[in-house]
Amino acid sequence: MTSPLQEFLKQRHAAFKTDDSGAVADYIPELTKANPAHFGASLATMDGHVYEIGDSAVPFTIQSISKAFVFALALERLGQERVEKAIGVEPSGEAFNSIRLTTDNRPFNPMVNAGAIACSGLIHHAEGNGAFELIHETLSRFAGRKLDIDDDVYLSERATGDRNRAIAWLLHNYDVLKCDVDGVLDVYFRQCAVLVTARDLAVMAATLANGGRNPVTGEQIISPYVVSRTLSVMTSSGMYDYAGEWIYRVGIPAKSGVGGGIIASLPAQLGLGTFSPKLDDHGNSVRGLKMCEALSSHYGLHVLSRADDIRTCIIADYNATGLSSRRNRMPSELKLLEERSGEIRIVELVGALSFATMDFVSRRLAEGDRASFILIDLRRTPSVSDAAALLADKVIEGLTQRGAMLVFSGFDKSSPLWPSMAAWMERSPNVRHFGLLEDAIEWAEDQVIFRYGGFEYHESTSHLNEQSLLSGLSEDELEEIADLCHARDYKTGERIIHAGDSAASLFFLQRGVVSIKLQSGARLASLLPGMVFGEMALIDDKRTADVWADTPVQCLELSVDAYRRYRSTHPHCAERMMANLAKLLAGRLVLANTKVELLSAY
Numbered sequence: 001m002t003s004p005l006q007e008f009l010k011q012r013h014a015a016f017k018t019d020d021s022g023a024v025a026d027y028i029p030e031l032t033k034a035n036p037a038h039f040g041a042s043l044a045t046m047d048g049h050v051y052e053i054g055d056s057a058v059p060f061t062i063q064s065i066s067k068a069f070v071f072a073l074a075l076e077r078l079g080q081e082r083v084e085k086a087i088g089v090e091p092s093g094e095a096f097n098s099i100r101l102t103t104d105n106r107p108f109n110p111m112v113n114a115g116a117i118a119c120s121g122l123i124h125h126a127e128g129n130g131a132f133e134l135i136h137e138t139l140s141r142f143a144g145r146k147l148d149i150d151d152d153v154y155l156s157e158r159a160t161g162d163r164n165r166a167i168a169w170l171l172h173n174y175d176v177l178k179c180d181v182d183g184v185l186d187v188y189f190r191q192c193a194v195l196v197t198a199r200d201l202a203v204m205a206a207t208l209a210n211g212g213r214n215p216v217t218g219e220q221i222i223s224p225y226v227v228s229r230t231l232s233v234m235t236s237s238g239m240y241d242y243a244g245e246w247i248y249r250v251g252i253p254a255k256s257g258v259g260g261g262i263i264a265s266l267p268a269q270l271g272l273g274t275f276s277p278k279l280d281d282h283g284n285s286v287r288g289l290k291m292c293e294a295l296s297s298h299y300g301l302h303v304l305s306r307a308d309d310i311r312t313c314i315i316a317d318y319n320a321t322g323l324s325s326r327r328n329r330m331p332s333e334l335k336l337l338e339e340r341s342g343e344i345r346i347v348e349l350v351g352a353l354s355f356a357t358m359d360f361v362s363r364r365l366a367e368g369d370r371a372s373f374i375l376i377d378l379r380r381t382p383s384v385s386d387a388a389a390l391l392a393d394k395v396i397e398g399l400t401q402r403g404a405m406l407v408f409s410g411f412d413k414s415s416p417l418w419p420s421m422a423a424w425m426e427r428s429p430n431v432r433h434f435g436l437l438e439d440a441i442e443w444a445e446d447q448v449i450f451r452y453g454g455f456e457y458h459e460s461t462s463h464l465n466e467q468s469l470l471s472g473l474s475e476d477e478l479e480e481i482a483d484l485c486h487a488r489d490y491k492t493g494e495r496i497i498h499a500g501d502s503a504a505s506l507f508f509l510q511r512g513v514v515s516i517k518l519q520s521g522a523r524l525a526s527l528l529p530g531m532v533f534g535e536m537a538l539i540d541d542k543r544t545a546d547v548w549a550d551t552p553v554q555c556l557e558l559s560v561d562a563y564r565r566y567r568s569t570h571p572h573c574a575e576r577m578m579a580n581l582a583k584l585l586a587g588r589l590v591l592a593n594t595k596v597e598l599l600s601a602y
């Protein structure tokens, strides 16, 4: 199945191909050789997928589109102060080749020839003879491949580019160009003659849309700061004297070139590259313009037309009860947790945390009951913006100051969320981190039990009359069962049961804590004295999980053979045990269903 976007590009490509209006640029003689029928488009996504249609692989010269990337390079290399001193950022409202400067004799902006020549001048000044090499290499990194140069176009423009020469000398007169004017012009003519395809342009535009990281190669090429400034001048001046109209109608930062190319770069969404050599009176590709307009209006992509329901960022906000934790609790613990259920609040977030969503979360956290433990699960949160982190700092400060413990979960040290986490933990001992929400809940429950009840029963020994598997049996019957069992002791860290072994016995835990784990290491449950494990041996002959001693453990082991012998002489007791087992399993099923429901909330 072709994707809907590919289908869209295909349809519009077919529709706009019939438009024959406009004219191929002819003031650079070599450009007249372009095939006016050519029409290609390409769209690159933030995950590095590239859609292509028509002549998307046909090379043509980048021309003015280079201006956006060379400006970005100058900002990145030389810093904003030097660049902004030499070149303005006001739209000129004039054609790209206008010779007019601002009242203080600077180029209006870096998207018109005067500003671009000044920009190449800054790089030439800093890099000397290596300037073009650096520009060529940078453009190639934006495209994700080594780009060629059309020497004929370069020579043709150099031979006829007197207007640009006049602009450059004027800039020299006003001390904007401080060095070898011919050398700078040479860099500028060459950078305009770099060969790209619509596909290259899409990837280059997508790199700008992706915060400066090429989504295909993964390389970070410029900083997010430089991206925002580059997209700003593209927005106000990228389409020359059509810029106002463009931002009004299309609303996507863009840049065009007389070679017939256009890039459009929608932050965090897409990069579009189009190619068709026939230009309108403003010097913008006719079909390319139509393609951009169609994409924007069909999908409503105008950069200023945005609305999100930020409230969906909280997908769950609840109080913990004993049910939430993986640890099987003693009845007294469950009761205590039930009574204190307001002590633990769990807030699960979804989606990137931005300024708006974090502000909403901050107000939600501030209101409501005053839980001592606030668990914030970020497993569905891919990132925290700088603004959100600033707001979060204050929220955390406020909550920890009133004595709350803040526990974050759902990510590990490799996550982009980690640097914020590390800073929060450094600032307050009341901030903690767990990889898994389950572990955070269990920890918080332990804290509540510790605060309000203590752990003394972990140290006590449980008798068989506390075993729910044996409930309903008389003292004598329990005595008989005890006689069939063997006392076993295990050291901390010892494996009591191996998954995959044959299951020939079950264990009544009398003292200590054991954990039931999958072979991956994931813990299914922790058990306390009075609980049974390995009991599935009564119905299944293979062990399905490992059981480890978390502390020194004492238990009674009952072999299945002994149970079967006992069953033949005490059928009604055996029946009772099976009924108890069914009850235990049913309880576990209810717990599992509750968890599935919680997990499938998203």
Ligand SMILES: NC(=O)CC[C@H](N)C(=O)O
Binding pocket: 062, 063, 064, 065, 096, 097, 113, 157, 164, 192, 256, 257, 258, 259, 283
């Ligand atoms: N608009 C353009 O693409 C102009 C670039 C061309 N090299 C020039 O300087 O005239």
